[in-house]
Amino acid sequence: MLQRMATVETGDDVYGEDPSINKLERRMADLCEKEDSLFCTTGTLSNQLGLRSLLTVPPYSVVCDEACHVNVYEASGLAYLSRAQTITIAASNDKYITVDEIKKKIVVDDGDVHCAPTRVISLENTINGVVSIFTYLEPCFLTCGLIV
Structure with missing residues:
Protein backbone atom coordinates (compact mmCIF):
# COMPACT_ATOMS: atom_id res chain seq x y z
CA MET A 1 0.00 0.00 0.00
CA LEU A 2 2.84 2.40 0.82
CA GLN A 3 4.42 1.73 -2.57
CA ARG A 4 1.13 2.47 -4.33
CA MET A 5 0.67 5.66 -2.29
CA ALA A 6 4.15 6.82 -3.24
CA THR A 7 3.55 6.31 -6.96
CA VAL A 8 -0.07 7.29 -7.47
CA GLU A 9 -0.82 10.41 -9.48
CA THR A 10 -2.12 13.19 -7.25
CA GLY A 11 -3.20 16.78 -7.56
CA ASP A 12 -4.85 19.60 -5.66
CA ASP A 13 -8.37 18.49 -4.83
CA VAL A 14 -9.41 22.08 -4.10
CA TYR A 15 -9.03 22.82 -7.80
CA GLY A 16 -10.40 19.44 -8.94
CA GLU A 17 -6.93 18.33 -10.03
CA ASP A 18 -6.67 15.04 -8.10
CA PRO A 19 -7.52 12.21 -10.53
CA SER A 20 -7.99 9.64 -7.73
CA ILE A 21 -10.52 11.77 -5.86
CA ASN A 22 -12.26 12.77 -9.11
CA LYS A 23 -12.62 9.10 -10.07
CA LEU A 24 -13.95 8.16 -6.62
CA GLU A 25 -16.47 11.00 -6.57
CA ARG A 26 -17.67 10.18 -10.11
CA ARG A 27 -18.06 6.48 -9.21
CA MET A 28 -20.08 7.26 -6.09
CA ALA A 29 -22.30 9.73 -7.93
CA ASP A 30 -22.99 7.11 -10.60
CA LEU A 31 -23.67 4.38 -8.02
CA CYS A 32 -26.13 6.63 -6.19
CA GLU A 33 -27.63 7.95 -9.43
CA LYS A 34 -26.76 11.52 -8.45
CA GLU A 35 -25.32 14.40 -10.42
CA ASP A 36 -22.21 14.61 -8.27
CA SER A 37 -20.66 13.55 -4.96
CA LEU A 38 -18.17 14.90 -2.45
CA PHE A 39 -15.31 13.01 -0.84
CA CYS A 40 -15.03 13.78 2.88
CA THR A 41 -11.82 12.93 4.68
CA THR A 42 -13.37 12.27 8.09
Whole structure:
Protein backbone atom coordinates (compact mmCIF):
# COMPACT_ATOMS: atom_id res chain seq x y z
CA MET A 1 0.00 0.00 0.00
CA LEU A 2 2.84 2.40 0.82
CA GLN A 3 4.42 1.73 -2.57
CA ARG A 4 1.13 2.47 -4.33
CA MET A 5 0.67 5.66 -2.29
CA ALA A 6 4.15 6.82 -3.24
CA THR A 7 3.55 6.31 -6.96
CA VAL A 8 -0.07 7.29 -7.47
CA GLU A 9 -0.82 10.41 -9.48
CA THR A 10 -2.12 13.19 -7.25
CA GLY A 11 -3.20 16.78 -7.56
CA ASP A 12 -4.85 19.60 -5.66
CA ASP A 13 -8.37 18.49 -4.83
CA VAL A 14 -9.41 22.08 -4.10
CA TYR A 15 -9.03 22.82 -7.80
CA GLY A 16 -10.40 19.44 -8.94
CA GLU A 17 -6.93 18.33 -10.03
CA ASP A 18 -6.67 15.04 -8.10
CA PRO A 19 -7.52 12.21 -10.53
CA SER A 20 -7.99 9.64 -7.73
CA ILE A 21 -10.52 11.77 -5.86
CA ASN A 22 -12.26 12.77 -9.11
CA LYS A 23 -12.62 9.10 -10.07
CA LEU A 24 -13.95 8.16 -6.62
CA GLU A 25 -16.47 11.00 -6.57
CA ARG A 26 -17.67 10.18 -10.11
CA ARG A 27 -18.06 6.48 -9.21
CA MET A 28 -20.08 7.26 -6.09
CA ALA A 29 -22.30 9.73 -7.93
CA ASP A 30 -22.99 7.11 -10.60
CA LEU A 31 -23.67 4.38 -8.02
CA CYS A 32 -26.13 6.63 -6.19
CA GLU A 33 -27.63 7.95 -9.43
CA LYS A 34 -26.76 11.52 -8.45
CA GLU A 35 -25.32 14.40 -10.42
CA ASP A 36 -22.21 14.61 -8.27
CA SER A 37 -20.66 13.55 -4.96
CA LEU A 38 -18.17 14.90 -2.45
CA PHE A 39 -15.31 13.01 -0.84
CA CYS A 40 -15.03 13.78 2.88
CA THR A 41 -11.82 12.93 4.68
CA THR A 42 -13.37 12.27 8.09
CA GLY A 43 -16.55 10.94 9.65
CA THR A 44 -16.93 14.23 11.52
CA LEU A 45 -16.86 16.20 8.28
CA SER A 46 -19.37 13.81 6.70
CA ASN A 47 -21.70 14.00 9.70
CA GLN A 48 -21.59 17.78 9.94
CA LEU A 49 -22.11 18.37 6.21
CA GLY A 50 -24.99 15.90 6.11
CA LEU A 51 -26.72 17.41 9.12
CA ARG A 52 -26.15 20.99 7.99
CA SER A 53 -27.69 20.20 4.62
CA LEU A 54 -30.86 19.01 6.37
CA LEU A 55 -31.00 21.80 8.96
CA THR A 56 -31.29 24.86 6.77
CA VAL A 57 -33.34 27.28 8.88
CA PRO A 58 -33.09 27.01 12.68
CA PRO A 59 -34.35 26.29 15.23
CA TYR A 60 -34.36 22.53 14.89
CA SER A 61 -33.61 19.50 16.99
CA VAL A 62 -31.94 16.22 16.17
CA VAL A 63 -33.04 13.05 17.97
CA CYS A 64 -30.13 10.69 18.55
CA ASP A 65 -28.60 8.06 20.80
CA GLU A 66 -26.91 9.71 23.77
CA ALA A 67 -23.67 7.88 22.92
CA CYS A 68 -23.50 8.85 19.22
CA HIS A 69 -20.68 10.90 17.74
CA VAL A 70 -22.75 13.97 16.87
CA ASN A 71 -23.71 14.26 20.54
CA VAL A 72 -20.59 13.17 22.44
CA TYR A 73 -17.75 14.08 20.09
CA GLU A 74 -17.33 16.45 17.14
CA ALA A 75 -16.69 19.53 19.31
CA SER A 76 -20.34 20.59 19.53
CA GLY A 77 -20.37 20.93 15.75
CA LEU A 78 -24.12 20.40 15.55
CA ALA A 79 -24.84 23.34 17.84
CA TYR A 80 -22.09 25.54 16.43
CA LEU A 81 -22.47 24.91 12.70
CA SER A 82 -26.19 24.11 12.38
CA ARG A 83 -27.61 25.92 15.41
CA ALA A 84 -29.52 22.79 16.36
CA GLN A 85 -29.92 20.99 19.66
CA THR A 86 -29.76 17.29 20.33
CA ILE A 87 -32.55 15.41 22.02
CA THR A 88 -30.86 12.29 23.31
CA ILE A 89 -32.08 8.82 24.07
CA ALA A 90 -30.46 6.35 26.45
CA ALA A 91 -31.01 2.97 24.79
CA SER A 92 -33.10 0.96 27.25
CA ASN A 93 -31.75 -2.32 25.86
CA ASP A 94 -28.12 -1.09 26.31
CA LYS A 95 -27.55 -1.67 22.59
CA TYR A 96 -29.47 0.64 20.26
CA ILE A 97 -32.40 3.02 20.40
CA THR A 98 -35.80 1.68 19.38
CA VAL A 99 -38.67 3.04 17.33
CA ASP A 100 -40.81 3.55 20.44
CA GLU A 101 -38.01 5.46 22.18
CA ILE A 102 -37.55 7.66 19.13
CA LYS A 103 -41.27 8.43 18.79
CA LYS A 104 -41.43 9.59 22.43
CA LYS A 105 -38.69 12.16 21.89
CA ILE A 106 -39.89 13.80 18.68
CA VAL A 107 -40.79 17.47 19.05
CA VAL A 108 -43.64 18.37 16.70
CA ASP A 109 -43.76 21.82 15.12
CA ASP A 110 -46.90 23.25 16.66
CA GLY A 111 -45.96 26.89 16.15
CA ASP A 112 -44.58 27.36 19.67
CA VAL A 113 -41.60 29.71 19.34
CA HIS A 114 -40.05 28.19 22.48
CA CYS A 115 -39.51 24.79 20.87
CA ALA A 116 -37.03 23.37 18.38
CA PRO A 117 -39.03 20.92 16.23
CA THR A 118 -37.37 17.66 15.31
CA ARG A 119 -36.05 17.74 11.77
CA VAL A 120 -33.63 14.79 11.80
CA ILE A 121 -33.34 11.43 13.48
CA SER A 122 -29.63 10.65 13.52
CA LEU A 123 -28.85 6.93 13.53
CA GLU A 124 -25.27 5.76 13.72
CA ASN A 125 -23.64 2.42 13.01
CA THR A 126 -21.84 1.41 15.08
CA ILE A 127 -22.09 2.87 18.56
CA ASN A 128 -19.66 1.25 20.97
CA GLY A 129 -19.36 -1.67 18.56
CA VAL A 130 -23.09 -2.41 18.50
CA VAL A 131 -24.78 -2.50 15.09
CA SER A 132 -28.27 -0.98 14.91
CA ILE A 133 -30.69 -3.24 13.09
CA PHE A 134 -31.94 -1.18 10.14
CA THR A 135 -35.01 -3.32 9.44
CA TYR A 136 -36.04 -2.86 13.06
CA LEU A 137 -35.84 0.94 12.73
CA GLU A 138 -37.34 1.18 9.23
CA PRO A 139 -40.94 1.66 10.53
CA CYS A 140 -39.74 4.85 12.22
CA PHE A 141 -38.72 6.32 8.87
CA LEU A 142 -42.17 5.66 7.48
CA THR A 143 -44.24 6.83 10.43
CA CYS A 144 -42.21 9.87 11.49
CA GLY A 145 -41.73 11.35 8.04
CA LEU A 146 -38.57 13.15 9.18
CA ILE A 147 -35.88 11.48 7.09
CA VAL A 148 -35.28 13.23 3.79
